Amino acid sequence: MPGDAVAGVRRELTGHLSAKDLWKVDLGVCLDLVDRDLAKKAGVEPMAVRERRTWEQAGLLAPIDVIPSDGAYALLLVLREALACSMLRFCLEAVPGNEERQLPxxxxxxxxxxxxxxxxxxxxxxxxxxxxxxxxxxxxxxxxxxxxxxxxxxxxxxxxxxxxxxxxxxxxxxxxxxxxxxxxxxxxxxxxxxxxxxxxxxxxxxxxxxxxxxxxxxxxxxxxxxxxxxxxxxxPPAPAAASNSAVIGLGFLGARLLSALAITSVKAAMSRRGDARLEYPETAYSLPCIMGWDGEEVASLGALLEVLERSSTLPSGRGLAEALVAGRTAMIASEALEALRYMDGDPHAGTPTVGFVPDKVLRELGLALVDDTIPGAAVIMGIPQDRRQLVSTVRELQARGMLIMAADEVVKVLRENEVQMGLGMMLYPLGNFTQLVHSLDFVVRAALSFGGVQKGDTERLSAYLAKRPKAFVLHYGPLDASRASLALAALLHHVPIVTDQQVEGVPDLLIHKEPADMLQGGLESRDIRTAVTLVDIPVPFGPAFEGETVRRPDTYFEAGGGRTPSFELLKMRPEEQVKDGAISVIGPDVDRLPEGSQSPLAILVDVFGKRMQEDFESVMERRIHLYLNFAEGVWHTGQRNMNWLRLSKKAFRAGFRLEHLGRILVTKLKEEFGNIVSRVQVTIVTDENDLKARMPEALAAYQQREERMAGLTDESVDTFYSCLMCQSFAPDHICVITPERLGLCGAINWLDAKTGKEIVPSGPNQPIAKGEVEDVGKGSWKGVNEAVAALTRGKITRFCAYSMMEDPMTSCGCFEV
Incomplete structure (x- = not known):
């Protein structure tokens, strides 16, 4: 190609880059000249193909008319100038026929x-x-x-x-x-x-x-x-000392930088797209942090720019109150930067991180957050010096049933140690940098969804977050400006930070602990009291693994699912027939079966207790599904004789055997139902002949329960039950559970509530005497109305079980259709 063609491209590029104000130059057009026209004509590789999208998202390419004069914007301008210099230098080097001496x-x-x-x-x-x-x-x-x-x-x-x-x-x-x-x-x-x-x-x-x-x-x-x-x-670098003023000063720098970056990026996006629509995927809460704290339902770039400009002014003071304002600025800027990343689709597709957590995940966790099955949430960020200690901390959090959100290098450390993560695992790898804001998105939506907090009601939002959800941050390694500013945003949400850095500290908010003590410090900072149940099995155990799926290629052993005969049965037995803690396996265990085996399986649980009732059998039997799924590498679905179980190759290699299913059930049944049962024994059967001999008893028990439930109607009982679990989130809400009507979450029926009363006599399930009928058609009883009024402190005075139009049951964020 003649040299004058290359020279022509150079002249055109130089003309663009000679402008007095590089903010107003479309560097994207210039990059096209370099990567498309000049590189092709000169026969050389393009200057930057992979990097272009990153530069565009950072607001370094699109022309922008008006930019503030703050020093943070001057730094962004320096980057544009450096990019212009790089393009000019690339042009000077792209001379046809000039062969460079390459590195061997x-x-x-x-x-x-x-x-x-x-x-x-x-x-x-x-x-x-x-x-x-x-x-x-x-x-x-x-x-x-x-x-x-x-x-x-x-x-x-x-x-x-x-x-x-x-x-x-x-x-x-x-x-x-x-x-x-x-x-x-x-x-x-x-x-x-x-x-x-x-x-x-x-x-x-x-x-x-x-x-x-x-x-x-x-x-x-x-x-x-x-x-x-x-x-x-x-x-990682060794922990360093830092005063409170140094941390706050760093946070202010981060707020300035993030605000400038967000405003520049939004202006650049508007230059390319106009006042385009933007939103997070699968949420009804717009941009949740902005919606919760600012009251604005942002749906377009123009509206987002207004919010950013409104929040960009930082206070002159450097006290804690001013620091929280800086944290709010950083939070809004981070929210904006993350929303921009979703304008071209899911930026986390095909990566090990998840970014924004959809509403459906929050809803699925609703009841567990309410009843303290999930006692709190931990955000883990930074880079630990002792990576084994980090893994140990995560395993303990999982054993305690905590929700975990991981960010920065923590995600890679956990992947290296084969810790499973994802939206179904209660361990969410958010990403890094501004993706930390998704942890704040989550707690704000919990308040808006479950707590009845209205958008923009900052006083009530702050008061609610001080109580729920009980979240804290474990931060490893040094803080930089952006993370310091987001740490201030966490404090705004009443989320204390426990760090291995030698900070001066703020009581109950910013706490220094040695790495081995950080978890305990986080739990104590939010008054989270959980007992870790040690189940003697060779794999991690806890609610975090409930959403795990064992796929066929990863399966070592499989039973049920229509492929082999299987069933599970829990029965109350006389005292002399139950040996507490006894576990027996009849037939070959998995170590005597080849990989990929499909086997018959019966899980038989016998219990004894002086307060045990036949009505409780089905309630306790359904816990088999829950408890077995708490073990990593064990997947269970279904119930009765329509169950299905898989054991992963990884769990088998770790030493998991069928006997361990029994250990799980013995330990957890006695833990949860200790007020009812005093003895539990488990028999696991894989011998098909023995299983067939035991099947008739199971089928007869199932039939008896069906007949009992068929005759259980609202008219046939004189007692209903309350469910107050959601009052921790929605103080004026109550469910009245009847034989024909579940709680609104769909998870608690009349027998569950009756059993719950026996387990925790002073708990959320209390008996309600129906009393005199007031309206048989609408389902209104005098005793029920009196109980509803008392349990809602007079907020609700009447309840109709069969009407959606007149005094229906109250609702909260756990509502399921």
């Missing part, structure tokens, strides 16, 4: 395994104590960039993942390489606090690249090797 391929790959640093003056060198001091190759910047592009192409990764760094004293070159995702040591420059945080920390979250000190380059290279799955010696 063997040296290149060997160097990447060790980690490479390129110095514009000294050439290539490898980092690490065992590295050679030099690697042969061309010491030109164009050679470095060519090597970087080649590595990205060959390895199929972006440069933000390469253990490849640079050292230079040219700020334009340094920031140009940071834009490409590289760590760069910039010699001879000092920065103010705002620029230091932005260039050394915030950019790493935004772009993958950042400035580092010469002394920290080795650590950054090792971090990238760890993130890339290469051999590494990466270790």
């Amino acid at each position: 391929g063997t040296d290149l790959r060997e160097g990447v395994l060790r980690g490479l640093v390129f110095d514009l003056d000294k050439g290539w060198s490898a980092v690490g104590s065992e590295a050679r001091p030099e690697i042969e190759g061309d010491a030109s910047l164009s050679s470095y960039r060519s090597a970087r592009r080649g590595l990205c192409r060959d390895l199929g990764v972006s440069s933000a993942q390469l253990p490849l760094g640079m050292s230079t004293d040219d700020p334009a070159v340094a920031l140009g390489e940071v834009l490409m995702g590289a760590p760069v040591s910039l010699d001879g420059f000092r920065f103010d606090e705002l620029a230091q945080e932005f260039l050394f920390h915030t950019l790493r979250d935004m772009l993958g690249g950042c400035l580092v000190t010469a002394g920290d380059m080795g650590t950054e290279i090792e971090r990238r090797r760890w993130l890339s799955g290469l051999p590494h010696r990466y270790g």
Whole structure:
């Protein structure tokens, strides 16, 4: 291709980039000239293909007419200028016929395994104590960039993942390489606090690249090797001391940076899309944090910009009250940045993270949050020094039934240790950087959904969050500005932060603990009291695993599901027939069966207790499904003789056997129903002949229960039951449970409530004497109305069981249709 064609593209590009105000230049058009026109005509690789979307999302490409004059915006302008310089330099290097002397391929790959640093003056060198001091190759910047592009192409990764760094004293070159995702040591420059945080920390979250000190380059290279799955010696920095004023000051810097980044990004999006619609997926709460605290149902870019500009002014003081205002600014900015990421679809699709947690997940957890099956939530973030301690902490949280949200490097640590995560596991890997705001989204929606808090009612929202949900943060490693500002946002939500950093601390809000004591500190900060039930099995156990699915390729053993005969039965027996804690397996256990086996299975549970009643059998039998699903690697569905069980290969390798099903049932039944039963024994049957001999008793028991339930009507009993579990979220709500009417959550029937009264005599299920009939057609009784009035403190005075139009049962966020 003639050189004048390339020169023509250069002239056009130079014309664009010669504008006085680079904010008003469409750098996307310029990048098209570089990557599409010039690269094609010069026969060279494009400058930046993978990075373009990141730059667009950060507001670095679209033209913007009006930008505030704050120093944070000046830093963003510096990035645009560095990008312009990089494009011009690329044009100067793209000369047809000029063949660069490339870094030898063997040296290149060997160097990447060790980690490479390129110095514009000294050439290539490898980092690490065992590295050679030099690697042969061309010491030109164009050679470095060519090597970087080649590595990205060959390895199929972006440069933000390469253990490849640079050292230079040219700020334009340094920031140009940071834009490409590289760590760069910039010699001879000092920065103010705002620029230091932005260039050394915030950019790493935004772009993958950042400035580092010469002394920290080795650590950054090792971090990238760890993130890339290469051999590494990466270790987080030791805990550092920090005063409260330092933490608050850092939070203010983060709020300024996040606010500027959000406003710039929204303006850039409006430049491209106009006043386009934006929303989180699968939610009725718009952008929840903004809706809850600001009262605004944001549905468009223009409306979002108004909210951002309204919240961008920070107070001059540096007390705790002012810090919470800065936290609110950071929260709104983070919400905006995350909402922008969803405009082109789910940014987490195909990744190990989930981002925004949909409403349906919150609704599914509703009753568990209400009845303290889930006693609280823990947000875990940062990078721990002791990764085994982190895994131990997560396992204990799971054993306590806590909801867990993970962010930053914590997600990778858990993946490395084969800790299962996902929306079905009560362990949500949110992501990093501003994705932390999704934990705040979650607690705000809990207040709006379950607590009846109205949007924009900040006083009631704050009061509610002080009580529910009981959430806390476990933060490992040093705080940077953006995370410090989001920490202030957490404090706004009454979410205390427990950290391994040596902070001065704020009583009940910001707490320093050693890593081994952080979990206990978090539990105590929210007065969460949970007893950890130790079940003697070789796999983790807790409510966190209830949503786990064992798929066929991962299955070692399977029973039921229409493939083999199976059933489960719980029966009350005379005292002499029940040996407490006895577990027996009749037939071959799974270690005597080949992988992928399908076997008959009967699970027989015999119980004795002086307060045990036949009506309680079916209630307790349904707990078999719940308890078995608490074991990691065990999947159970169905009941009676329509059940289905799978055991995973991983659980089998860990040593799980059928005997452990019995240990689970003995332990959990005595824990939950200890007021009713004093003895529990379990028999597991895999011998088909023995199973068939026991089947008639089970079928007869099922038939007897059906006949009993068929005759159980509202008219046939003189006592109904209350359910007050949701009053912890909705103080004026009550369910009246009758034989023909479940609680509104769909989870509690009349027998459940009757059993609940026996388990916890002073609990949420209390007997209600029906009393005199007031309206038989609408289902109104004098005794019921008196009880409803008393239990709602006079808020509700009348209840009709059979009418949706006149005095129906009250509703809350756990409502199920």
